Amino acid sequence: MKKWILAVAISAAITGCASEQTNPINESTLNQAALPAGVKLIEQVSVADSEIGIPYNKYQLANGLTVILHQDNSDPLVHVDVTYHVGSARELAGRSGFAHLFEHMMFQGSQNVGDEQHFKVVTEAGGTLNGTTNSDRTNYFETVPSNQLEKMLWLESDRMGFFLPALTSEKFEVQRETVKNERAQRVDNRPYGRLGERFAQALYPVGHPYSWPVIGWPEDLERASLDDVKHFFQRWYGPNNATLTIGGDINQQQTLAWVNKYFGEIPAGPEVESAPKTPVTLDKTRYISMEDKVHLPLLYIGMPTVYAGHPDEAALDLLANIIGGGQTSLLYKNLVKEGYAVQSSVSHPCQELACQFTLYALANPARGAKLADLEAKITASIAEFEQRGVTDEDLQKVKVQFEANTVFNLQSVKGKVSTLAANQTFYGNPNMVGKDLERYSKVTKEDVMRVFKQYIKDKPTVVMSIVPEGQSQLIAHADNFTPQTQPIAEDAVTGLTEVEQVKSSFDRSVMPQAGDAPQLIVPQLWSSTLSNGIEIMGTKTTETPTAELVIYLDGGHRAVPAEKAGLAMLTANMMNESSTKRTTEELAHALELLGSTVNFNAGESQSYIKISSLTKNLDETLAIVTERLFSPGFVAADFERVKQQQLQILQQSMTNPSYIASNGFSALLYGKNTVKGTSSLGTVESISALTLDDVKAFYQQQYTAGSAQMVMVSDLSQQQVLPKLAGFTEWQGDKTPIAPINKRIYAQPATIYLIDKPDAAQSVINIGKRSLTFDATGEFFKANLMNYPLGGAFNSRINLNLREDKGYTYGARSGFSGQEDSGEFIASASVRSDVTGPAISEFITEIKAYQQSGMTEAELEFLKSSITQSQALDFETPYQKAGFIRKIQRYQLDHHYTTEQTKIINSISQAELNSLAKQKLDIDSMVILVVGDKNTIKPQLETLGYPIVEL
Structure with missing residues (x-):
């Protein structure tokens, strides 16, 4: 459900500060007469102009539906989210996959919405839509022009209250096949695709709601019947188990009237109680392994910790960041920097009922690739942390990053709505911003060491090895764990009660008409040219105090000969390393303390530098950009490591059918010996032959002022931006030459x-x-x-x-x-x-x-x-x-x-x-x-x- 380090789910949406004001509602302050009958105002949260946060009003309908309204008139759109507090954790043994199957089924029409019409109505309205399922919740959402809001409420209410009359065995069978295809594409046909489900079987006790995959076991999907599906819907998809969150360009009074009209008549479903947060423990370290169609052996280690929102969650997050959170971490230093791993990371992902502390590393075959060696180095790195301890800068870095992620996650209405919905669903309180900021800001060095000793040090783990087919000798340790099976639950759900039929007071078969089309707000652009000829275009946006600068350089992969394919990307990767003034780690550390990101990369026809920063830290961030741009270190040891990483990532990509197809199709259309017919990652032969001199030469050719253009989006005016870019005026060089594309047809049609x-x-x-x-x-x-x-x-x-x-x-x-x-x-x-x-x-x-x-x-x-x-x-x-x-x-x-x-x-x-x-x-x-x-x-x-x- 979260994470701020990984920018996923709940914490990724923490958006405020402790000074937000919640106005408690009581009988003396509530003017109930102003609300539709049956609607109760629960709370109002406002945010001052100088503060960061999400203002909202929270209501509850008589049937238990929670409604959250957030008004944001900056763009002519609305985002509607219906989150049901049901995910795979609500399923029973042998009955997995129902929650995810429902995500698909709920798009198949309802009593008043025809087959395939949900997608058609939203798309025709100019909107986008989707649904997602995880272990703890399922949500459905649409983003549409603001004049289409009533139509979206009609759609969502019809599938909440009138889904079952339209459910047929034919629809069920088609969607069961679609889910099988999704599993084949995302799990069975993807390298490492089965890691998560195999790991969860070993980490959680048999029967634990996280011990089976969200997408379900294939045999469980086959076992499901149409009646099972109906019962699962009746048990979990009532309004009393849902949160409706609406944000954007709305009239709150009108919106609430529509919500009450379309949702207020839907009767409550069976009572829903929160699932228990039972602590997970391991009796001993469990080793599991599997062979897969992969190139790089992978070691994945994890152990149980707490649960989302637990008082120790924040300190465990910080611990994960220190041990393996980027180029300044211990795991990077000991594994990646030393060439034993191509990638490594540590994280502390949390779900509603349980969290886990996880470490992974992709072994570098050039250093033997034995996962037992990686396990030993990870163990040594953990011991090194205990000796090293926590520094003041560790805390400072995390707090700045947390602030930056908080601000950046305010950039879309969808992000804000998702935050409100998730916090309400899991904590009963949309206004978690202040609490989250406070709990992270209060983490001390002593807290981090305490949780390390309590949850991590010398604790049993699950150690999973994934190795290429036929290379079982690379696993970390012989398997000592076999998952047990539970008896298949006789019924798909428990706690099902008689569900009252909906009696509607109006004709729901009539789709609401759209309101007047909103006025399209096209950004007001400005243009300028630096003294050395670099063109800049930008726009001012005042919604967040952030700056996004992208420097584009025409050329990229197209600017290299086919025999040197991969050189553009290799050069960009080297530009992310050291300068002549500071090491890679020192530069990474400086960016972390600013909460900024600077990324050099290369695509098919462009190299580019992407810079994201809080506006207040833009000057210091740009100083790091120019240092890397004008003074690249091009250290031989960095080159050997980066080259080996790119080579191994390429070979790993070559095990992915989608990559093979994309690369193969380009070769058919443009010729496999042409630059258009080769991947920007390169080939094994081309990358192996590249030298540091090649990188230096391409740097001189590509990273020139003549090839550069800039795009800036920030809360600064043109007059404020231009002086900050003065450091780029010393940039010189002619435009990078690009060879024309051969017109020859290489493949036979038909x-x-x-x-x-x-x-x-x-x-x-x-x-x-x-x-x-x-x-x-x-x-x-x-x-x-x-x-x-x-x-x-x-x-x-x-x-x-x-x-x-x-x-x-x-x-x-x-x-x-x-x-x-x-x-x-x-x-x-x-x-x-x-x-x-x-x-x-x-x-x-x-x-x-x-x-x-x-x-x-x-x-x-x-x-x-x-x-x-x-x-x-x-x-x-x-x-x-x-x-x-x-x-x-x-x-x-x-x-x-x-x-x-x-x-x-x-x-x-x-x-x-x-x-x-x-x-x-x-x-x-x-x-x-x-x-x-x-x-x-x-x-x-x-x-x-x-x-x-x-x-």
């Missing part, structure tokens, strides 16, 4: 290319060709409009066919992507191995039919409504604003190009788009690439009638 991935649980399919280059208002833009009903939306023809109708995949899509001088059309999906041939056949059928007949009038109206209204969501966060600015800057677009796009969308004809489909979607001009288990899929492919080439 051919299936097969890459064997033995025993793969899924096949990755890519179908496509080279196509249009980028433009903002021309043929490329129109082609993506044309593709939207085919494969660009969730309810597109391709996805509804392969996912919803056939159950072949977790998701299928198509689209055009392009840059200045290249572009592709690609349709893709990961599908079950046993239906690879039929899935390709369905792709071909859909693309052919769309090319020949085009879209319908209804599909045209859908895309027009969806895309135009979605613009209200385009500029909310600094990251979104920076992306908008960069597109204008990179492609020299008019600042108001989105207005022209809207005109095109509103005026374009069905005939023009269908003509584009005829021109651009000829299936016989496309290449088909499949990555999967040859023995399983080749016989299927042979039935399709295409030539087959094995790569």
